[in-house]
Amino acid sequence: MSSLQCDFCWHQCVLSEGKTGICGIRKHTGNSLVTLGFGEVVASGVDPIEKKPMYHFLPGRKTFSFALFGCNYTCRFCQNHRISQTDSPSWPGRTGHSTPNPTTPRKLVDMMERSGCQIMSYTYSEPLVWQDYMLEVATLVRDKGKLNCMVTNGSFSPRALQRILGVIDAFNIDVKGDDRFYREYCGGALQPVLDAVETIAARRDTVLEVTTLLIEGIHTERMVKTLARQLADRGVQVWHLSRFFPHYRMTALPQTSEGFLEEMLLIAEAVGIPHVYAGNSALYAWEKTVCPACHKTLIHSHSYAGEAFNEIQQNIPGGVCVICGQHIYGRFNV
Template sequence: MHEAHQYERIGDGTVRCSLCAHRCTIADGKHGICGVRINRGGTLYAATFGKVVSEAVDPIEKKPLFHFLPGTLSYSLGSVGCNFRCQHCQNWEISQAGLEDLPLMTINPEEGVERALASRSASIAWTYNEPTIWHEYPLEMGKIARARGLQTVYVTNGYITEEALAELAPMLGAFRVDLKAFSDDFYRKVCRARLQPVLDAAVAAHEHRMHIETVTLVIPGLNDSMEEMEALIRWVVENLGPDTPMHFTRFHPDYHMRDREPTPFALLERIYRRARELGAHYPYLGNVPPGPYENTLCPSCGSLLIERSGFMSRTVGLSKDRCGSCGERIPGVFPA
């Protein structure tokens, strides 16, 4: 197996992992919370290096990323394991699976880049399960990808340490991060994690000049109060900037949370309007019927710039990175 990065030996064959905010202490023969970083004889190994369970070519809008190469394809890879235990996980079949639970194919980093190029994708995304715990694999593949002209994407829960993020920073273009709630109680009870490390990682990604978009799944009765949504919006505007695209998505029952109703569309509309009132320039709604809440509008003159329907997008009023009507610069990474 591939020796891990981001760990230290602390004696008696025990190691401490510094990859994610759990900072697991792992005895010989044991693994971390993620299930895929294993201590063998005092050396920590990345057991899923090159091991892939999901491979697809997706529209970048599916991540969702709306201001990062819109209208392009993203070669997407996922493996098994996660450092969260979200009760509502939509990919639980792989995120909560172990190494022996599913058939894993091997795709080495060089081969992954070649497959991405052959698919005519503009980027590689590590997604479906949590990419943080796959650290060494996307790190190596991403360096090759950037040298070959491809962009790179993490679709992440944000529970990465600042030192691990700094190691990724030279190769990572987009940090699409879940802000699952703005309550530490929610994170502890629903995800078995904490809120603050996610906020710290988002700020660190911003300081590393990665492209950031946030996603919040609005779950009835758990994180859907306007007070909490307003606090989350204010935090993003103040700490990541008003130009940060914010996606608020509709919940549907899944995994261990099948007893709740889908999010009322009227509530999502209120959150969208409130986000604009609080200074967020680019709020979006997801998991909703096609409509205007997926479109990109110029924050200066209101002109339609990018029209979307599902995972399809059409550039209407954007000239490179500027509004074709008023000349306002639109933040993001756009195709040449």
């Protein structure tokens, strides 16, 4: 029996019968590729959209968030390894690809509607490896006149990106570091992610935000400055820099200091990315949304959804600064 190639991510694994991909989720069985754990929701809940983090896509709103199991990376610092890594007891590959009581896409959309949310978020694990399920859900969400947000490591294959662009309204892409960092700590590569960032940033109908988790002692000033230029050159408007806390296989490292984080925030700002934010941090001055032209504070805090919603109506009517008329990147109204 011939091998089959998966096109869900940049690995594009070629699988013989009975084999699974690097993700441990895509499997060649019965001369077709299946997704292990299809319909097996491992996490779900209602979150502020800012938690993704998304500060320029309907801030002040709630989103229905969920995940199936899996990831195509092996990040040593993974914050959600229990629902993403194959060394987890929950890995569907331990029991086969059948799910006894799968949640159908329609049932999941019904859950979203009952929650009162206007946005469905594909998050927590890596949606790329269960994109067949995501696409079914996202199509139904679109049919209901609602919106889709994907939180991803961005390591699309070209074909996967084209499939997904048709139904996703907003992306948060986790850009982790330079290529050496990807290969040493994540089992990935930088270039496919930068290619996806460039493609998505060029689209006028899609909101893109980028997040980088900073590990003090591994990420350096030079690395962050280079990454900032690479993102700016590709049109990135929003960059979240977050503090690392010890987790998974990197528990021996100290947490990233507020001082180091602020130094990196200043570097990102100096390179010219218009909206730079701090994450996992008490640096509250770096969670404001400021007009890049007149420097008026438009949203004072993204920690309090109700306040953000009210400030948007007052300060960003029609998506422009109320003081100077500058267009503010993003989507602020349904």
